[in-house]
Amino acid sequence: MRSLDHPQLSSVSLSDALAALADPTRRAVVRVLTDGREHLAGDFDLGVAQSTLSHHMKRLRQGGITHSRPDGTRCWVSLRPEFDARFPGLLRTVLGLDTEETRS
């Protein structure tokens, strides 16, 4: 695997970010990542096919939310710290509202 594309944060629109966060599977990924550490892409067990998860990872990247760092055959995923500078408070607000009651 050789270098995945990460957009400049300035080119990520609010629509892009909200659309990325509107999917429950993707929010589940982001929720895991809020511990601030890197996680292996393969460690997410969200009940979707491997190719589907890869697709969601791409959308999260394109939404400026996550960073993917290939490492050998594997891929480390983490939150993009600059995201909060572009959309202050958005992640905290959305994840704070993402509970059993509001999830779907």
Next chain:
Amino acid sequence: MRSLDHPQLSSVSLSDALAALADPTRRAVVRVLTDGREHLAGDFDLGVAQSTLSHHMKRLRQGGITHSRPDGTRCWVSLRPEFDARFPGLLRTVLGLDTEETRS
């Protein structure tokens, strides 16, 4: 026009709300509504066909964000006050981030 359907807020998921807010035309509607008053559906001039606007109004209703009150041949639209109880701070956060720089 006879009584449009408004979902119970408890049945509106975070995904529904975020998807409703992910569209720039719909956010433009919500932005106008933040003055707290009712607005005529026809007063929104957002550069889309009338039928398209009606479609967006429907999605905003389904997202639990707005309320539509038919009145004769016209339709008054306003924010649903209970929305903020279901998703505290979401509207304020999203609209606060919806600037020239992040819009698209």
Next chain:
DNA sequence: ACAATACATCGATGTTCGTCGAACATCGAT
């Protein structure tokens, strides 16, 4: 060299979306 691993990408499928024009329904006014 070879096989296995971990992920991306491709191709396909069915669904949803945003958009439009046209048709329809309701109401107020003439």
Next chain:
DNA sequence: ATCGATGTTCGACGAACATCGATGTATTGT
């Protein structure tokens, strides 16, 4: 009864989406 205004709904369209299995591609380990 008719007309015009205001919205909704319908039907259609291309684009995008979520999903899958299969294939491709590096890389690590044997």
